[in-house]
Amino acid sequence: MTAVHIIGVPTDYGQDRRGVDMGPSAIRYAGLARELAAAGVEVEDAGDLPVPRAEERDPDYRTPSEGNAKFLRETEDVSDRLADAVADTVADGATPLVLGGDHSVAIGSLRGSARDADVGAVWFDAHGDYNTPTTSPSGNVHGMPLAAALGHAEWAGVEWANAPRLREENVVYVGLRALDDTERAAIRGSEMTAYTMSDIDERGITDVVEAAITVAGDGVDGVHVSLDLDWLDPGIAPGVGTPVRGGVTYREAHYAMERVAESDVLRSMEVVEVNPVLDEHNETAELATELAASAFGKRIL
Numbered sequence: 001m002t003a004v005h006i007i008g009v010p011t012d013y014g015q016d017r018r019g020v021d022m023g024p025s026a027i028r029y030a031g032l033a034r035e036l037a038a039a040g041v042e043v044e045d046a047g048d049l050p051v052p053r054a055e056e057r058d059p060d061y062r063t064p065s066e067g068n069a070k071f072l073r074e075t076e077d078v079s080d081r082l083a084d085a086v087a088d089t090v091a092d093g094a095t096p097l098v099l100g101g102d103h104s105v106a107i108g109s110l111r112g113s114a115r116d117a118d119v120g121a122v123w124f125d126a127h128g129d130y131n132t133p134t135t136s137p138s139g140n141v142h143g144m145p146l147a148a149a150l151g152h153a154e155w156a157g158v159e160w161a162n163a164p165r166l167r168e169e170n171v172v173y174v175g176l177r178a179l180d181d182t183e184r185a186a187i188r189g190s191e192m193t194a195y196t197m198s199d200i201d202e203r204g205i206t207d208v209v210e211a212a213i214t215v216a217g218d219g220v221d222g223v224h225v226s227l228d229l230d231w232l233d234p235g236i237a238p239g240v241g242t243p244v245r246g247g248v249t250y251r252e253a254h255y256a257m258e259r260v261a262e263s264d265v266l267r268s269m270e271v272v273e274v275n276p277v278l279d280e281h282n283e284t285a286e287l288a289t290e291l292a293a294s295a296f297g298k299r300i301l
């Protein structure tokens with residue numbers, strides 16, 4: 001029986017809209033533990049990592065070399081603690097399910113997951129999250145975690161942010177549709193594999209997800225799945241801070257998560273960017289809960 005440990009990370013340091021720190025509560029309230037148990041996994045809720053409120057901190061405390069990256073010191077602190085929690089969970093033989101918070105939590109998840117093993121990653125997101133403190137148009141670290149983990153450009157050698165055993169060759173995007181110009185160029189120049197929404201239109205979700213899991217899992221010990229709720233169409237997932245029209249449908253999303261479960265390569269997972277302040281009747285949190293259950297083996301029949 002798969003054991004899943006839930007780790008809440010109520011952080012909103014990575015972007016400008018308050019409320020995403022309530023994501024872990026909203027997802028739990030939507031019945032996450034019950035849904036996972038129904039999917040046949042043994043669930044343990046490890047609670048939330050303590051995260052000081054952003055209002056008590058100074059976003060601009062940084063050295064000039066850190067460029068345009070807000071709350072970088074706070075993000076370092078959260079990432080360090082999350083990396084330890086994720087690595088310890090994996091060492092215990094369980095699968096960590098990290099609840100964001102914004103997508104900056106991926107820095108800690110990836111670093112922890114790739115501490116003692118080679119890992120790949122599938123990034124289900126509208127965005128590339130491949131900015132650096134100097135290329136970022138917003139200064140928001142939630143637009144940077146993949147570049148941080150891979151040590152791209154100014155992120156190279158930033159020890160707390162790099163995932164030691166994650167290689168570009170094993171990183172795959174699914175569902176991209178909103179990239180900044182410098183970010184687009186960087187992704188093109190990288191060894192990562194990127195499937196856009198057009199690829200899903202053309203090839204279908206079945207084909208794209210199959211290919212993504214194969215590439216991410218090639219020659220590694222396990223795969224990290226990063227699920228940003230803005231991957232879905234905002235019509236069904238309105239509770240996100242940076243919505244982009246033209247996302248995947250309810251069934252496409254479930255199918256993708258069902259394939260994740262079947263592939264049996266999942267080492268760690270995170271569900272991020274649920275913002276209850278922007279949500280409608282908790283429907284985005286409910287969707288996040290359902291999708292996590294599918295990723296951990298919930299089946300229709």
Ligand SMILES: NC(=[NH2+])NCCC[C@H](N)C(=O)O
Pocket residue numbers: 102103127129131136137138139140142143144178179180228230242273
């Ligand atoms: N995880 C996210 N929702 N990321 C959105 C990033 C948006 C934009 N590319 C930025 O860097 O600011």
Ligand SMILES: [Mn+2]
Pocket residue numbers: 125126127228230231242
């Ligand atoms: Mn996104």
Ligand SMILES: [Mn+2]
Pocket residue numbers: 103125127129142228
């Ligand atoms: Mn993202």
